[in-house]
Amino acid sequence: MSEKIVTLSDATFDEHVKGSDVPVLVDFWAEWCGPCKMISPVLEEIAEEHAGKIQIGKLNIDDNLEVTRRFDVMSIPTLILFKDGEPEVRLIGAKPKGQLLQEISAYL
């Protein structure tokens, strides 16, 4: 995994997401989810190409139920973009890179 991507957990979520100077795009994922695996390389690319402008975080829902429930995630992959700690954009399901970038373009 790219070193530009941060692994989040129930314990570290608030610290990372609320304390970030740049918007944080959180990927709610799990090992057993095929579409999650498909978007993983896309997120790696975005992390590299937009480093400094956006932080990508990954949250494994199996291990981190508290945050998963807090944001009512009921389908994965779900991507939520947080700005100043507040959820601003929510994307459900795997999407091509172009479409992902378009949906978060206002924050890049």
Added chain:
Amino acid sequence: MVEHRKVVIIGSGPAGLTAAIYAARAQLEPLVIEGEPSSNSDQPGGQLMLTTEVENYPGFVDGVMGPELMGIMRSQAIRFGAELRTAKVSRLELASPTPFPLWIGDPNADEPTVEADALIIATGARSLMLGCANEDRLLGYGVSTCATCDGFFFREQHIAVAGGGDSALEEAIFLTRFASKVTVVHRRDELRASKIMQERAFKNPKIEFLWNSVIVDILGDTKVSGITIQHTTSAETFDLPVTGLFVAIGHEPNSGLLKGQLDLEDNGYVRTIGRSTRTSVDGVFACGDVQDSYYRQAVTSAGSGCMAAIDAERWLEEHDE
């Protein structure tokens, strides 16, 4: 200059990847345009990416996970020199004599992205949606097309599955790992699914069936709280309180790009000639679920992918000048 290929394969399910393995071994250096990520089975790897255990693919005594099987096929195609590109074809022209121009990205670009002497279409099929009220709005908030992705969120809850084929029963059985109760809503009074799946579903104490029933509405403000069911003969309706709805009512072929360019069956599937994978356009071949509304198995798709590569190879030999 426009990139030129002897063989381009569109799609990367069992049909596309088997065609790629055969074409690569025949030294045709195929390009596979594998699709782009999505959650509705029109994606790299195809429908098996959304399944769990595949028990009927020959060669795997103990079964194999769908995504794992597709990963193996992909590696095998790459090993023999197939090139895979994660992209979608936005436009193609089959009217001109070969090579056929294909566009990736902007369909209005002056120049095509790539041109192919022979074209193998393996774009597969995607899940049908119900088309009822509130389905789009609640997708991801209780409405799902992927049991393996979302079953986890419905622990100890009562959920519904729409459909009566193998996919519907496979999803229903899988979902009983999490849910307290799974109601299968089916529009007829008998199932299309295979006997073995039917037996497993009927035996499962967590599964119940609603026959001759269709879902006409999905209820809930921010997440699913129930579905409205209509009986097909009496037309009576009632609300069933469920927190999740998994849609598995069948598939439609990914043939939209081909409309008006080659012969399709009335149901949208690509028409192939006789026992071959040839289509109405010379040099264009079709394999897998985009041309098969009857068998629709991973192994039949793979078999027809092999046929398409052999048909394309022989066609190229005949047209080699």
